[in-house]
Amino acid sequence: MDRFETQTYDVLVVGAGGAGLRAAIEAAEQGVSVAVVCKSLLGKAHTVMAEGGVAAALATTDARDSWKVHFRDTMRGGKLLNDWRMAQLLAVEAPARVRELEAWGALFDRTPDGRILQRNFGGHQYPRLAHVGDRTGLEMIRTLQDKTVQAPRIDVLMESTVARLLTGDGRITGALAYRRETGRFLLLRTKAAVLATGGIGRAYKINSNSWEYTGDGHALAYDAGADLIGMEFVQFHPTGMVWPLSVRGILVTEGVRGEGGVLKNSRGERFMFRYIPEMFRRDFADTEEEADRWVAEVVAGRKAEARRPPELLTRDVVARAITQEVREGRGSPHGGAFLDIASRRKPEEIRKKLPSMYQQFLELADVDITREPMEVGPTTHYMMGGVKVDPETQAATVPGLFAAGEVAGGLHGANRLGGNSLSDLLVFGRRAGLGAATYARAVTSEPRVDAGRVDAIAAELLAPFERRAGESPYAVQDALQDMMGTYVGIARSADDLQGALAGIEQLRARAARAGVDGNRQYNPGWHTALDLRNLLTVSEAVTRAALARRESRGAHTRVEYPDSDPQLGRVNVVVRREGDAMTVREEPIPPVPDELRQILEGKD
Amino acid sequence: METVLRIFRGDGTTGAFRDYTVPLHEGMVVLDAVHWVQAHQASDLACRWNCKAGRCGSCSAEVNGKPRLMCMTRMDHFPPGEAITLAPMKAFPVMKDLVCDVSWNYGVNKRVPAFQPRPPEPDGTWRMQQVDIDRVQEFRKCIECFLCQDVCHVLRDHDRKDRFAGPRFLVRLAGLEMHPLDVASRTAHLKEEAGIGFCNITKCCTEVCPESIHITDNAIIPLKERVVDDFYDPLRRLWRRLRGTS
Numbered sequence: 001m002d003r004f005e006t007q008t009y010d011v012l013v014v015g016a017g018g019a020g021l022r023a024a025i026e027a028a029e030q031g032v033s034v035a036v037v038c039k040s041l042l043g044k045a046h047t048v049m050a051e052g053g054v055a056a057a058l059a060t061t062d063a064r065d066s067w068k069v070h071f072r073d074t075m076r077g078g079k080l081l082n083d084w085r086m087a088q089l090l091a092v093e094a095p096a097r098v099r100e101l102e103a104w105g106a107l108f109d110r111t112p113d114g115r116i117l118q119r120n121f122g123g124h125q126y127p128r129l130a131h132v133g134d135r136t137g138l139e140m141i142r143t144l145q146d147k148t149v150q151a152p153r154i155d156v157l158m159e160s161t162v163a164r165l166l167t168g169d170g171r172i173t174g175a176l177a178y179r180r181e182t183g184r185f186l187l188l189r190t191k192a193a194v195l196a197t198g199g200i201g202r203a204y205k206i207n208s209n210s211w212e213y214t215g216d217g218h219a220l221a222y223d224a225g226a227d228l229i230g231m232e233f234v235q236f237h238p239t240g241m242v243w244p245l246s247v248r249g250i251l252v253t254e255g256v257r258g259e260g261g262v263l264k265n266s267r268g269e270r271f272m273f274r275y276i277p278e279m280f281r282r283d284f285a286d287t288e289e290e291a292d293r294w295v296a297e298v299v300a301g302r303k304a305e306a307r308r309p310p311e312l313l314t315r316d317v318v319a320r321a322i323t324q325e326v327r328e329g330r331g332s333p334h335g336g337a338f339l340d341i342a343s344r345r346k347p348e349e350i351r352k353k354l355p356s357m358y359q360q361f362l363e364l365a366d367v368d369i370t371r372e373p374m375e376v377g378p379t380t381h382y383m384m385g386g387v388k389v390d391p392e393t394q395a396a397t398v399p400g401l402f403a404a405g406e407v408a409g410g411l412h413g414a415n416r417l418g419g420n421s422l423s424d425l426l427v428f429g430r431r432a433g434l435g436a437a438t439y440a441r442a443v444t445s446e447p448r449v450d451a452g453r454v455d456a457i458a459a460e461l462l463a464p465f466e467r468r469a470g471e472s473p474y475a476v477q478d479a480l481q482d483m484m485g486t487y488v489g490i491a492r493s494a495d496d497l498q499g500a501l502a503g504i505e506q507l508r509a510r511a512a513r514a515g516v517d518g519n520r521q522y523n524p525g526w527h528t529a530l531d532l533r534n535l536l537t538v539s540e541a542v543t544r545a546a547l548a549r550r551e552s553r554g555a556h557t558r559v560e561y562p563d564s565d566p567q568l569g570r571v572n573v574v575v576r577r578e579g580d581a582m583t584v585r586e587e588p589i590p591p592v593p594d595e596l597r598q599i600l601e602g603k604d
Numbered sequence: 605m606e607t608v609l610r611i612f613r614g615d616g617t618t619g620a621f622r623d624y625t626v627p628l629h630e631g632m633v634v635l636d637a638v639h640w641v642q643a644h645q646a647s648d649l650a651c652r653w654n655c656k657a658g659r660c661g662s663c664s665a666e667v668n669g670k671p672r673l674m675c676m677t678r679m680d681h682f683p684p685g686e687a688i689t690l691a692p693m694k695a696f697p698v699m700k701d702l703v704c705d706v707s708w709n710y711g712v713n714k715r716v717p718a719f720q721p722r723p724p725e726p727d728g729t730w731r732m733q734q735v736d737i738d739r740v741q742e743f744r745k746c747i748e749c750f751l752c753q754d755v756c757h758v759l760r761d762h763d764r765k766d767r768f769a770g771p772r773f774l775v776r777l778a779g780l781e782m783h784p785l786d787v788a789s790r791t792a793h794l795k796e797e798a799g800i801g802f803c804n805i806t807k808c809c810t811e812v813c814p815e816s817i818h819i820t821d822n823a824i825i826p827l828k829e830r831v832v833d834d835f836y837d838p839l840r841r842l843w844r845r846l847r848g849t850s
Contacts, residue, residue: 041652042710043748044660099729105719105783107737107744114731132741138659139744149714158710181699210654244631250657360657363676365631474643518648521615522700525647 004185004454008447009035009155010440011433012175012190014162014217017045018137018425019405019432020196021144026433027194028153032440035188036148037157037177039212043145046198046210047425050137051253051356053119053129054426055419056094060111061118062303065126067091068599074420075592075600076279077123077314078384078413079554080569081230084592085391086411090420090427097426098130106143108132112301120258120298123314123417125283127298134253134356140422160186162216163530164457165193165224165401166449172224172400173447176457180527183520185458189447191440194394194432195221195387195403200234200538202531204380204489205481208240208251214531215538217407221387222537222577226396229409229572229587230385231538232545232556235416236490238318240379242336247364249379252339252357254418256374257311259353260295261341263322264373265330271337272310275321284310295344316415316555319378323490326377336377342370378490382421384412384555385545388574393435394428400439404432410572414554462520464529470515473529480507480532484539492546493559500543508536544584545573607679608687609637611649616698623687628679634690635663635674638702650701658814661749665702666691671751671812693754695763706750712769715797719780720788736784743779743823745815748772752809752819758802769798771809771819778823781830791834794827803828 011027013020016038027034038045057070070091075082098116102108108130109117118127132139148154159180166174174189197217201209222228239252257263265271270291276284284307285291291309298304311318322337332338341350347370351358354369361367361374386409387396394402405425412420464470487500511532516525551565552558571586592600605628610621624641635653642649653663656675663674668682668689682688696704724730752771758764769777777794780786794800809819817823833840 040654040660040662041706044654044662046654048660048747049655049657102730103721103724105721105780105786107732107740107783110732110734110737114733115729117734132744135659135745138747142744142746146713146716146719149710150718158707210656210660212654245629246631246633246636247657356657356659363658363678364633472643472647474647478643516647522650522703523648524642524650528647 004187006187006189007035008189009033010191011436012037012188012193013196014175014193014220015045015196015198016042016156017047017196017198017405018140018144018422019429020045020194021141021148022426022429023194023196023404023433023436024154025144025147025151026430027437028151030434030437032153032437034154035157035190036154037160037162037188039159039161039180041158042149042156043141045141046212047137047141049208049210049251050140050422051134051251052121052255052258053131053136053419054094054098054140054422055121055124055128055417056098056130056423057091057128058095058098058116058118058130060115062126065128069125070094070128071596072599072602073124074417075413077415077417079415079564080413080600081553081572081589082413083391083410084590084596086428088596089391089431090411090423093427094423097423097430101140101143101426104143104147106139108139119255120308120312121418122254122257122312122318124419129258129419131255133352134255134354136422157186161527161530162220163461165220166453167224167398168448168450170399172398174449176454178461181522183523183526187449187454189449191443191447192400192402192436194436195401195407196405196429196432197407199383199406200535200542201380201383202477203480203484203535203539203542205485206240206249207380208237208249209380215534217403218386218541219534219537221396221398221401221403222541222575224398224401225577226398226401227388228386228541228575229388230413230545231541231575232549232573233384233414233554234380234542235315235382235384235555236319236378237381238315238322238378239339239376241365242332242375242377243334244365250360251379251381252374252376253354254315256339256341256354256357259341260299260344261311261339262309262344263311263318264338264340265325266332267330271325271330272313272318272321275317276310276313277317280313284308284313299345314415314417319490320557322377332375334375336375338373339376340373342372382406382416384414384416385409385542392431393438394432395435395439400443402432402436404428414556461530464514464516464526467513467515468517470513471510473511473514473516473525473532476507476510476514476532477528477535479510480535480539483507488539488543488546491557491559494547497543497547501540504536504540504543511536540582541575544582545575548573548584548586607684609641610687610689611638611641611701612691613649613701614698615700619698621689632679633675634667634677634679634688637679638674638690650699650703652703659747661747664693664749664751664754666693671754673749673751673814676814693750695754695756695760708765709750709753709772712773713776716773716776716780717788717790717793719783719786721785722787730785732784739822740779740782740784742817743775743782745817746772746775747815749814751812751814755808755812757806757808764799764802767799768802771803771824773798774800774803774827775817775819775823778827781827789834791831795831795835800824800828800831
């Protein structure tokens, strides 16, 4: 251990997406020393991929909007399984967080009177997403990145991976990381750690996520003994690219539908009218005429009086609808649906409002979206489940551990609304930074780490080099992705889930035999071998939680239990490590207080 | 159908091009081919990537000698049957294979004078017209792929990283200078620290920009004009002398 590069901080932030950077900025402003450790270069985190916008009830585009409506939309979108306090904080604080970005230099698209323009999105009753064309995430991350590098007291350790958290006396004392560039270990002593590592999409073959999304934070927290909740809720975004093969899964922003795009099957039918759930029936148009009137009103910049088109139903509903159309033989040639904006908006409007989509389809699929429809289908996109946190401070159940953004659970319940992830990053990134700094200041002893434990972890991390003849780690990851897509995808059955558990055990054995070539210097094969551990942990957690939830709700569909069960609507499925075993139990979710219940029932 | 990728393998001191035969499929991009090589022939082949959709600017390399994003370069862009050469960006030190050390850029960014907004309106917000921000939004499209830095001869051939910030950071400075809310002046920084005078507007940066930012015309030339106005305009110089300010 003594030969490792060692650094000491008050707060260690793992991940440099929106949540990590916002947490770091806040912690540093509290006067503590901060390190941000990230797997890629700064500014490349997955936030950069966010397209549609950041949801905040600014009410600049439609004055009828307010935090209460945002709260209600978020809870209803999450099928009321959300942590109500987190949903409330999100709705109340998001506007201030967006304005703060503007004060730091971000430039959102404007209304004619010069205020922040807001866009319509699935599940949001009013236009609510502040945006920059279809590259909102880039605007956010660049703004936060520039703020971070000029802040005092923040060190950014790029291209470094945290392999394990270290604990002492039941609290966080540090982390062992490795620098990807050199392969050398980096021992970080810290009083508090904020996990901001994003999601788990790389556990599935068809996904919209980068290589980084291997469930690191989920697995680090689990290993450290923290509770994970809602792991059965994996969001399948309804519109990923389906063709050509090399781009399968890449995201097509919901903004296409927000700008008036419609979904059609191979018979040319706008099938979404047939899939409006009872809960939303009174809020959505039931004829094409009314849906088209809504688009006309929105395009003209008028306040929409018509009800919204059913293409803007929540993602879980739209993803299931496309899957069913395909299953019943009405899919597009490559097994998806047609998403048509070309016949709805003028070519120059499409290029202005959806420039990245235009480029992406033209260059990668030879499709000109101003002239022809896109082929789209569901893609693994987002993890609703994650580390159980205190809504006010984002503290996990292990002292000194905090989590924010996608890796934290609770806020989105059974389904996340588009646009809520970006506000999540800002609102709860800031709260986590504040919570961690406050905690760190109260810790008076210097963080101590167990040298024997550190050496043992280091040896484990280097083991793949001793198995040069072993199987390729890429092949193991590939097999896991195939299996999760097949058995733990959109529609789940007990048999499939049991099969997946057996499969995970076999893959774990294969992972233990996987070997790598070359040396420790910038070796992606080695990195992949190490990522397998996290992927297997989160895959098991998703599968076990999915088995435990014997109902269908939001993003989680059990074929044997097609309906929601009111009893299960009051509990979270909690996953925790006990020794070497993964345990699953149910835990009641805090009941919604009366004054907020009034809002949910539309009486406010 | 298959083709040969000729990939640089090595580090900062030694290295050579090695051939890998990869199968082709419809719509395949260069980054897919690199991933195939990693999974089947060289698990330790180093390359950066993230989004695979041209948004993050990680997978920059020189494909047949031209700076490009590997994720946005289709294999069918090249004549069939001819080997495709992949090399790391030349303007930066090679770390390993296709990965180079771009840390210098992060150091340059750190020294850029920060955004300084004018006070907000009484309601605490700012009003801005879309036409006024369109210009700046062009600069803010930059994905920091550093291809413009790679192709710029001041950095690539003359290695003047000690004096010149490069097109990427002139774009960043333009984004701040032309920001409708910003009140700071960065002309002294542009002249001295960023070395804008080193740019002799050959427009190579504009040509390789995957975001089609008009780097030279819209960012660098207007900034050069601001520097000239502030430091070389004879009337202003006289005015400054009369007022006793330098």
